[in-house]
Amino acid sequence: MRKIVLLAFIFISYVLQAQCTGCTVTNPTDPNFHFPDNATVCFSSNMTFNxxxxxxxxxxxxGSGVTVTFQNNIAGVNNAMTYFDVYGTLLFSQAITAVADLNVHVFSTGNVSMSSGNGNFTMNGLQNVIVNEGTIEMGVLQFGDNTTNTVDNYGTFTINGNMNMSNSAVTHFRNERGALMFLSGNYTNNENSIYINCGSIISGNGFNINGGAIYNTGTFAANGDINLSGNSSMIYNFGLFSSSGSMNNAPSDAVIYNEGKMVINQYQGGNAIIQGPSSSTKKGYIEVFNPIQVNNAAMGPNLDFKRSSGVSDPSTVFMNSNPTFLTNVTFDCVSTNSCSAPLVLNPDFCPAIDGDLPPMAVDDSYTINAGSTSTGTVLDNDFETYNGPQATITNVIISQISTSNPNVTLNTTDGHITVASGTPAGTYTLVYQICQQADPTNCDTAVDTIIVPGGGATPCYKPAVNTGTALPSNLGITGLGRANSGDTNWPGARKGAWMVLESKTKGFVLNRLTDTQVAAIPAADLKEGMIVYNTTQNCLQVNIDGTSTGWRCFNNQTCPD
Known part of the structure; x- marks a missing residue:
């Protein structure tokens, strides 16, 4: 039994060591313990503090599998940093009002709960960070005056009450791809705050944007009203955005941009323009259950409006309004199979935590001969920001991530792809990344396909012309005894050749060299038109310019007819 206990202790200690490092205090047992300055306090066993x-x-x-409970408030030192790394379970038995700056990281095995999910969590420290990869559940989440807050959710985040921000708080909230957020109450934003949803969010009530911004590339469902009042409220939707209540109070400087699908029960938006993508290769789709009121605002370009039932046209979609329709605004184009671009949901990107859209690196295909470089660059169809300015070497940083052939490489200073001389014919892939010069952490990747035809550019050949008015061949070597037979038709009958070789039992053999041997030919001895048989590439190889990079396999017809 003692051996088992010892092994269990060693295992727990190993887990703790693997997860919690730099521990200066381990497993304190005093329920009124003072966490000392600059200490790292680690737990590998359960503990309850009063x-x-x-x-x-x-x-x-x-540590993982460990529960630490705080029965009462833990205010901390005013504006001094307090860190929580949670691999196990952190329980608060009552509402928490923290004056310390908080940095809370909940790992994938971690769980944080406030009073069984009903307690309030107020952050009054000046700088606060929450990163959740596990599970967090609380009542009300509130950010105090003059605070700067970052919440990055990769796991499941449940708020059973409201999420409130004071007017002076600056908060960036991001729900990552694959993450879930459940909000039972209201979300009260302000003009200093940005909310980003790239996963799934379900709001049991509504959202008060109040001059802030929402970026959605995932699934956003608000079972209540969305209030756009405040200066310059913004909604940028690239995914699925739905509201079962009413969207209202949008001033003329509000922005509603839709490149995905918006499903709206009712809209009394005021004078805010509803924008679509600028390119006709994309289209935003809007479905309304009831006629919407937009007054005299502009609609479009590249938007499609549809009533959820019945006929869809301007008179059924809009009420008490005289909107201006910009280019390519349609009504239920799906029913007539006339949509200029398909509906795209859940695009493969997530804005940065500050709301900046990522760059766009677009997959492409090139045909490049061995020993040559691409005519264009990988940046030719890339963008510095999503649907923004063209990517150039002055606004993005290029890096090569991988290549399926080391002879196929990316010049990261100018964006050209190079295929080295002697690269065999085939199809190769190269993965590259572009990052914004202004924010090197904001990046995107693409996969380019490179086709190397026939081992590279080839000299021109066509089948010999041996009929008609072709010139006769005047020189011949024969193994069939024709030279002394008095046959005046040979070798002249073999028309169109400089020299005729003839045998039934022998062949003409050129110098047979490997890639290494070809590369070892002294540069001074190379001549344009030199021919060898390359045993590495199994081809007749011709030098086209008298240089070491001028070798080409002679195996494809490339002459124009």
Whole structure:
């Protein structure tokens, strides 16, 4: 039994060591423990605290499978940083109002709960960060005056009450791809805040944007009203955005941009323009359950409007309005199979935490001869930001991620793809990345396909002309005894050749060299028109310019007819 206990202790210690590093205090047992300044306090066993106190710059690390409970408030030191790394479970038995700056990282095995999911969590520290890869559940999440807050959710985040921000708080909230957020109450934003949803969010009530911004590339469902009041409220939708209530109070400087699909129960938006993508290769789709009121605002370009039932036309989609329709605004183009671009949901990108859209690196295909370089660059159809300015070497950073052949490479200084001399014919792939010069962490990748035809550019050949008015061949070597037979038709009958070789039992053999041997021919000895048989590439190889890079396989007809 002691051996089993010892092994269990070693295992728990190993897990703790693997997850929590730099521990200066391990498993304190005092329920009123003081977490000392600059300490890293680690837990590999369960612990419940009554009235603990915290010093400055404290880090708390909770190992996997371990539960740490705080019965009462943990305010911390005013504006001093307190860190929580949660691999296990962190429980708060009552509402928390923290004056310390908080940095909370919940890992994939971690769980944080406030009063069984109903307690409030108020952050009054000046700088606060929450990164959730596991599960968080609470009542109300609130950010205090003059705070700067970042919430990055990769897991499941449940708020059973409201999420509130004071007017002076600056908050960036991102729900990552694959992440889930459930919000039972209202989301109250302000003009200093940005909300980004790239996963799935379900709001049981509504959203008050109040001058802030929402970027959606995932699935956003608000079971209530969306209030766009405030200065310059913005909604940028690239995914699926739905509201079962009413979207209202949008001033003329509000922005509603749709490149995905919006499903709206009712819209009394005021004078805000509803924008679509600028390119006709894309189209935004809007479905309305009831006629919407847009007054005299502009609609478009490249938008399609549809009533959820019945006929879809301007008179059924809009009420009490006289909108201006920009280019390519249609009504239920799906029913007539006349849509200029398909509906695209859940695009493969997520804006940066500050709301910046990522660059666009677009897959492409090139045909490049061995020993040659692409005519264009990988940036020719890329964008510095999504649907924004053209990517150039002055606004993005290019890097090669991988290549399926080391002879196929990307010049990261100018964006050209080079295929080295002697590269065998085939199809290769090259993965590259572009990052914004202004924000090198904001990146996108693409896969380019490179086709190398016939081992490279080839000299021109056609089948010999041996009929008609072709010139006779005046020189011949025969193994069939024709030279002394008095046959005046030979070799002249073999028309169109400089020299005729003839045998039934022998062949003409050129110098047979490998790639390495060809490369070893002294540069001074290379001549334009030199011919060898390359045993590595299994082809007749001709030098086209008298240089070491001028070798080409002679195996494809490339002469114009």
């Amino acid at each position: 009235n603990p106190t915290f010093g400055s710059n404290v880090k708390v690390c909770i």
